[in-house]
Amino acid sequence: MRIVKNMTNNGKKRMYCRVAAIITAAALFCVSEDAVSRRVLHVSGHEKIFVPAVSDGAQEKEAGEELQLYAQAAVLMDADSGRVLYGKNEEAKLPMASTTKIMTCILALEYGSPEEIVEVSSYAASMPKVKLYVKSGEKYYLRDLLYSLMLESHNDSAVVIAEAVGGSVEKFAAMMNQKARDIGCYDSYFITPNGLDAKVNETGKVHSTTAADLARIMAYCVTDSPEKERFLEITRTQGYDFTDVDGTRSFHCNNHNAFLGMMQEALSGKTGFTNNAGYCYVGAVESEGRIFTVALLACGWPNNRSYKWSDMKKLAVYGMERYQYRDIYEEQAFAAIPVRDGIAGEKGTPFEEAEVSVTLQAGEKSLPYLLCEDDRVEVKSRVEPVLDAPVAAGEEVGSVCYYLNGELIKSYTVCADEAIEKRSFPWIFIYILKLTFFL
Structure with a gap:
């Protein structure tokens, strides 16, 4: 009888621990969610300038030089x-x-x-x-x-x-x-x-x-x-x-x-x-x-x-x-973007911050354009620093734009490589139950 009683007490202790773990995890989840929700979203970007040189055989002309033409x-x-x-x-x-x-x-x-x-x-x-x-x-x-x-x-x-x-x-x-x-x-x-x-x-x-x-x-x-x-x-x-x-x-x-x-x-x-x-x-x-x-x-x-x-x-x-053709395409690499309230993969935990990799949708990685020595090409990238779950695979998360002398000539989209599901209280609750009772 004494042995059975001790086992019952131990079971109760384990049950109390499990319940405490669930309550603690839920509280941590709420704190984590609230903390993340106060993050301020900023759009980041960078700018590069590409100035091509004309071929050696080309005759240089002053920018804005007027040609003497008969036509009106x-x-x-x-x-x-x-x-x-x-x-x-x-x-x-x-x-x-x-x-x-x-x-x-x-x-x-x-x-x-x-x-x-x-x-x-x-x-x-x-x-x-x-x-x-x-x-x-x-x-x-x-x-x-x-x-x-x-x-x-x-x-x-x-x-x-x-x-x-x-x-x-x-x-x-x-x-x-x-x-x-x-x-x-x-x-x-x-x-x-x-x-x-x-x-x-x-x-x-x-x-x-x-x-x-x-x-x-x-x-x-x-x-x-x-x-x-x-x-x-x-x-x-x-x-x-x-x-x-x-x-x-x-x-x-x-x-x-x-x-x-x-x-x-x-x-x-x-x-x-x-x-x-x-x-x-x-x-x-x-x-x-x-x-x-x-x-x-x-x-x-x-x-x-x-x-x-x-x-x-x-x-x-x-x-x-x-004017000569120049390939003005620039290879772009982007860091993974944190996903607020996202589930970090199949084995993700409530305490892991999810992130998604992104890729520039460029097709052919070439952008030939007819340019002269005076032309100025700017490449501007814009990618969201933080995303809100859920995120769909292929969802647009940014862009890369090419400007010639200040005018947009080409734009590419930056898209998420995979889907990220939204982390919810029911999901965190089920996760803790699985962790507590089945591990």
Whole structure:
């Protein structure tokens, strides 16, 4: 009997100890939770500056140096990023004449079929020079009229194409304006598919663009459009022969883009002229993996046809000599982040502070960007110093941002690598029970 009594007393003592442990742990949990809750969250960050050097062969130019250009409005653009590398009145809205036809061509390539047979309307046949002199009722393959459009700049061919692809000139103009908005050109307004001067009397809007928008449209045509290869094939063709569908009339078209023979880097381009617009040009050059687009508006009037070639060469050379690709990506490593009220893994205890590892979501660890000697790149990192549980796997906890001359050009997210569950009183209670009764 004495032995049994002693065992009972010992059991009671162990029970009292267990209860005391539970109460103590719960109290500690509450104190710990309260202490952590008073932590102040601060956003931390660091900043680095990357200043690239230009290649040895590049000619140095003073920052902000003015080029002497004939054009009233001009742009040199990096086709890859859309960044304006040099601008002169680049946001001024001006008529653009037949440079309009690059938009007509790319829409026809994207929404039409090369083998489609199109019929000439009386309205299309009535277009003024420059024209193919198609006749009402004649039929042509769409592909052939695209060469007529881009090599000889025929105004009647532009209308035939617009009516075939859009259903009418008005509907096709709506497609042109929508495409312009889609690629980020908000200061352009298209009325005609051939670039002839036009105005909407009800609104007062005129057929116009800006040098920046026109260069951006060309960049889309030669780098981003799913039909860029066919666009380049057409605009680089020197001569093209075709007939109407019946074979009763034959035609020959010569490419009037003389710039293709002026620089070996010349990639594509389109001329334009009306009495109101003056001489205009939009073109692209490619050198060592770099593609530049140039837009020139109001670049002289007769007899100054050659002004556009002078400006085009000057801007192309400026870009090729001054700008080089640099990889500005920086490897980033981040410490694990404490997680308030989080469970520290499967074997975590109530007294362990949970933390989660984080990773920069960069995909390819490369960020090539066209830069000149004067450019300044800043890399700013922002990661939360403390997180509140629960934390989901993949949850965004910070960012790394790249700024070029103060403007954001790229941002990456920093995400949690794993999920962290929230520590609660029921969880701590069950944990202590398991620890007390089963260990």
